[in-house]
Amino acid sequence: MVSLTATRRVTRQPEARRVAPSVGRPGVVWALPGLIFFAVFAVLPMAGVAYLSLTDWNGLSSPQFVGLENWARFTTDPQILQSIWLTAVLLVGNVAVQMPISILLGVWAAGHQRNRAVLSAIFFLPLLLSTAATAIMWRQLLDPNFGVPAQLAAVFGGDGNFVGTPRGAMIALVIVTSWQFVPFHSLLFQGAARAIPHTLYQAAMIDGAGRVRQFFSITLPQLRNTIVTSGTFMVVGGLTAFDVVLVLTNGGPGTDTTILPFRMYREAFQTYNYGYGSAIALLLLIVATAVSLLLVRLSGYDKMQSTQEGV
Amino acid sequence: MRTRPNYTAAVMTFIWLIIISVPLYAVVVTAFKPQAGYITDGPLSLPSSFTLDNIVTVLSGDFPRYVLNTLVVTAMTVAIVMVLAVPVGYAVVRGQSWLTSSVFRLFLLGLAIPSQAVVIPLFLLINQLGLYDTLWAVALPTAAFALPVSVLVLTGAMRDISNELYEAMALDGASPGRILTTLVIPLSKSGIATIGVFAALQAWNGFLFPLIFTQSSSAKLVTTGLYDYIAQYGANVPALMAAVMLSAVPILLVYLFARRALVAGLMGAGGK
Numbered sequence: 001m002v003s004l005t006a007t008r009r010v011t012r013q014p015e016a017r018r019v020a021p022s023v024g025r026p027g028v029v030w031a032l033p034g035l036i037f038f039a040v041f042a043v044l045p046m047a048g049v050a051y052l053s054l055t056d057w058n059g060l061s062s063p064q065f066v067g068l069e070n071w072a073r074f075t076t077d078p079q080i081l082q083s084i085w086l087t088a089v090l091l092v093g094n095v096a097v098q099m100p101i102s103i104l105l106g107v108w109a110a111g112h113q114r115n116r117a118v119l120s121a122i123f124f125l126p127l128l129l130s131t132a133a134t135a136i137m138w139r140q141l142l143d144p145n146f147g148v149p150a151q152l153a154a155v156f157g158g159d160g161n162f163v164g165t166p167r168g169a170m171i172a173l174v175i176v177t178s179w180q181f182v183p184f185h186s187l188l189f190q191g192a193a194r195a196i197p198h199t200l201y202q203a204a205m206i207d208g209a210g211r212v213r214q215f216f217s218i219t220l221p222q223l224r225n226t227i228v229t230s231g232t233f234m235v236v237g238g239l240t241a242f243d244v245v246l247v248l249t250n251g252g253p254g255t256d257t258t259i260l261p262f263r264m265y266r267e268a269f270q271t272y273n274y275g276y277g278s279a280i281a282l283l284l285l286i287v288a289t290a291v292s293l294l295l296v297r298l299s300g301y302d303k304m305q306s307t308q309e310g311v
Numbered sequence: 312m313r314t315r316p317n318y319t320a321a322v323m324t325f326i327w328l329i330i331i332s333v334p335l336y337a338v339v340v341t342a343f344k345p346q347a348g349y350i351t352d353g354p355l356s357l358p359s360s361f362t363l364d365n366i367v368t369v370l371s372g373d374f375p376r377y378v379l380n381t382l383v384v385t386a387m388t389v390a391i392v393m394v395l396a397v398p399v400g401y402a403v404v405r406g407q408s409w410l411t412s413s414v415f416r417l418f419l420l421g422l423a424i425p426s427q428a429v430v431i432p433l434f435l436l437i438n439q440l441g442l443y444d445t446l447w448a449v450a451l452p453t454a455a456f457a458l459p460v461s462v463l464v465l466t467g468a469m470r471d472i473s474n475e476l477y478e479a480m481a482l483d484g485a486s487p488g489r490i491l492t493t494l495v496i497p498l499s500k501s502g503i504a505t506i507g508v509f510a511a512l513q514a515w516n517g518f519l520f521p522l523i524f525t526q527s528s529s530a531k532l533v534t535t536g537l538y539d540y541i542a543q544y545g546a547n548v549p550a551l552m553a554a555v556m557l558s559a560v561p562i563l564l565v566y567l568f569a570r571r572a573l574v575a576g577l578m579g580a581g582g583k
Contacts, residue, residue: 024481024490028410030402034395034458035414041433041455042424043417048432105327108320119324123331127577128562130516132534133555136541137338140548141354151353179330184577191578211317240425243518247538261427268431269523278431285428293423 046285052278059272070279079255080263080280086170087259091238093174098234099227102182106189107219120190126183135247138176139163142248166256169249173257176244181237185230192226193219235291239284260284342366342553349549365553373528374554377536378561380446381515384532387450388514389507392457396506399458400465400499401491405477415466421459426452430523437524448524449517449532457513461506468502469495501575508569508576515562533558 053070055063074080109120126134141147144161162168196219204214220227242261245251251258251266258266261284268277337354342365344358352359403415433452442448472495480490496503521532531539537554544551565573 024477024485024487026398026402026406026487026491028402028406028408028414030398030406030487030491031411031414034399034462035417037391037395038418038421038455038458041436041452042421042429042458045429045432045436046424048435049429052431101327104320104323108324119328122328124566125335126331128559128566129555130518130534130537130558132516132518132537133558136537136551137334137555139541140341140551141334141337143548146350146546146548147354151355179334183331187574187578236425240427242427243534246522247541261425264427264431269434274431281428281431284425288425288428289420289423291423 049278049281049285052275053282055275055278057274059274063275066275070276073276074279074283079258082255083258083260083263083280086257087239089170090173090241090259091235093170094177094238095231095234097174097178098182098185099231101178102185102230103189103220103223103227105182105186106191107193107215107223109186109190110193123183123186126180129180131180131243132247134180135176135244138172138179139248142172163249164253166253169253169257172248173241173244176248177237177241180244181234185233188226188230189223192223196222232291232294236288239288239291338552338556341549342556344549346547346549350546354548365547365549366557368547368550369554369557373531374533374536374557376528377531377533380530381532381534382561384446384450384453384517384521385511385514387446388454388457389510391450391454392461392506392510393503395454396458396461396465397496397503398491399462400469400502401487401495403462403466404469405487405490415462418459418462422463424456426456426519430519433520434523443524444526444530446525446530448530449520450514452520452524453514453517454510457506457510460509464506464509465499465502468499468505472498504572505575508565508572512562512576 052063054065054067056066056069057063105123109116109123129137142149142163144150144164149162163172200218200222201214204218209217240261241259242265245257245259245262246265249257251262260280264277264280264284267273267280333355340356340358341349341354343361343363344352345360345362345364348359399414399418402411406412437443437448437452442451476494476498477490480494485493516534517532518534518538521530521535522538525531525535528536537558540551540554544554562573
């Protein structure tokens with residue numbers, strides 16, 4: 001790579017003398033419309049949420065500056081601690097269920113057999129539904145009166161109210177999220193698994209490594225980057241899950257699935273505590289940014305700049 | 312080299328096939344069941360009698376308008392993203408000032424902003440702009456949040472264009488605008504298609520923005536419309552399932568006719 005760019009530099013020398021380096025180069029003006037638009041609808045609101053988190057505001061009168069009062073409330077609000085705990089549980093549940101299934105399915109789908117291609121096309125289908133549609137579908141399937149649990153309850157006993165229990169509701173959220181997003185993550189792993197050099201497997205076979213050994217000694221290490229990327233999507237997805245909670249459990253039973261984004265929504269748009277809601281939103285933003293920065297570090301997005309070498 | 316069949320994998324994929332297909336099957340059969348039949352038979356049995364009533368119920372209500380609204384929002388979002396992201400990508404890849412690389416870094420940071428976190432000030436902004444309960448209220452922020460991924464995808468595509476081509480055009484005295492239209496856009500078509508599909512998916516699946524920024528049925532989208540149907544149809548589950556099924560039809564068409572672009576757009580969508 002280094003030698004390649006070096007030779008390119010040398011061969012470009014004469015041309016560089018004939019054309020001034022700035023000729024035909026776009027100035028930063030070209031980026032301005034996009035930049036301004038992005039600033040107005042994404043960056044400024046970030047500053048706005050930081051300011052509003054320091055205020056008491058009901059949406060009607062003007063916001064009252066109250067300093068760090070909302071932040072102090074975090075330490076005494078048992079519900080916020082519960083929300084943080086539930087968000088963490090949902091994150092761990094999402095990753096623990098989706099990751100192994102996605103890796104196995106992706107690696108399996110990477111094979112070029114005909115039947116795998118056909119089945120993969122079926123496995124893709126959940127991606128055609130929006131999160132709202134997926135959640136509504138599952139809501140009806142899990143309905144205690146008319147859904148599958150009711151029919152099972154008739155056979156096995158119990159009241160069939162699976163989503164009505166705290167643990168059951170959380171499990172339901174993980175199941176629905178996994179049903180919807182495993183197809184996407186397995187697509188990522190399928191692409192990554194196809195890129196693993198075949199010679200590695202041939203060498204392993206000559207050494208007498210079996211299928212399981214090959215999976216753990218070649219496939220998994222080679223998928224490391226995709227595991228990082230995929231895992232971060234799962235974490236961020238769990239952090240920002242909102243529609244699935246609203247449709248499936250509405251935060252309940254009680255507040256037992258009220259994760260942070262849902263609590264923010266409740267606080268701001270249902271009880272009109274915009275100030276406290278903003279503080280929760282900022283907390284969410286900080287956690288999400290920390291996670292994403294970790295992604296950038298681990299996946300090497302920040303080194304993209306280096307491909308510009310020699311331009 | 313022939314390998315023996317992988318029985319473990321066969322069993323596991325069979326289980327996954329059941330997990331994937333049973334709910335989808337339930338949606339489709341329920342959509343064609345009469346309401347009374349659903350209550351006695353439950354979601355999984357085959358319909359004892361077949362009816363199109365549910366489809367008619369959904370299509371004769373507000374649903375077609377929701378679809379139309381969603382299509383309009385999708386078109387607006389895609390148009391805004393394309394018009395704005397292409398010049399940004401071009402400036403980032405070919406610009407030489409330190410400013411353009413800071414622009415790139417800003418958009419990279421923007422990848423991390425969850426839309427939930429800024430929805431309160433956005434609500435205020437939308438109200439101030441007088442856009443509350445309009446389709447613009449959904450399209451503008453949706454487009455803004457699609458920009459970071461789009462810029463990332465486009466810079467990748469535009470960096471693949473060889474330097475010699477740029478230089479040849481510069482030698483002929485072409486302006487940046489001319490280079491963009493005659494060289495950059497034609498050669499990064501696949502990247503532009505990807506961000507188009509990505510932006511469309513964001514608009515099509517979006518839930519939070521339409522939920523908070525719109526209210527009346529004249530500005531309602533498919534996702535929020537479906538959410539309303541839970542209360543509106545109540546015990547009429549077959550009609551609700553018919554609506555769920557119909558909501559997937561447009562994407563199904565895209566899947567059938569442009570699978571590759573859809574998959575690429577989805578992979579971009581995963582970045583949010």
